[in-house]
Amino acid sequence: NAGVMQNPRHLVRRRGQEARLRCSPMKGHSHVYWYRQLPEEGLKFMVYLQKENIIDESGMPKERFSAEFPKEGPSILRIQQVVRGDSAAYFCASSPLSGLYGYTFGSGTRLTVV
C-alpha cells in the first residue's frame, strides 16, 4: 500500500516560470492538504481539498497560487510566475476522514527558483 506520493521530488524553475507539484493521496483517502516549509520557518498550512472541492484555502497566497483535486488523477498545486521567495519544500498530506485517523505526509517537493 503506497503512501502519499509526491512528484517531482526536486524541481528547479527560473523566475517567471510555472511550477506544477503533484500529489497522489494514499489509497482510500479522499482528503488532501498542502503545506509549505520555508527555510528557517515551520510548516504552514496552505489548502485543504476534497475531490473537486476546495474546503479551506485560508493559507494560500492571494496571487499566483492555485490548487485542485480533480475527480480523476492527483491533486495539483500550481504556482504561476515563480519568484525566489517561493523556494521551499511543499508537502502534501492525506487522510480518510478529516483528522479522525491522523494525517499521512508525502516526502515533499523541493522547489528551487533560480
Added chain:
Amino acid sequence: SQELEQSPQSLIVQEGKNLTINCTSSKTLYGLYWYKQKYGEGLIFLMMLQKGGEEKSHEKITAKLDEKKQQSSLHITASQPSHAGIYLCGADIGGAGGTSYGKLTFGQGTILTVHP
C-alpha cells in the same frame, strides 16, 4: 507569538539518555500529532492524541496530552542514534465553532542529536 510553542529548539544527548520534548498551546487542542522529520525528507507519523490525559507508547517513545488538552510531551527512553532528527508537533487548534478540519498548526520543531 507562536500559537504552538515547542521546546527545546534543539537537544543534544548521549546515547542511552532519556529526553523530553514539550509542545504547548494557549488554546484547547482538538487533536495533537507528533511527527519526525529527517533533514530534507518527509514527515513520519509517530502518534496522535485526542483525549485529555491520553498517553500512547510505541517502542521507546511515549507521548502524553494533559487533562486540559493544552500541552503535550514526547518522551524518549534510552535514546539511540536512530532517534536523531527533527521532531514536530502539529495540532488542530480549532476554528469558529470547533475543529479546524485538517488545518494543522505546527510548532517550530526540535532538532535532536544523539551522540553514540
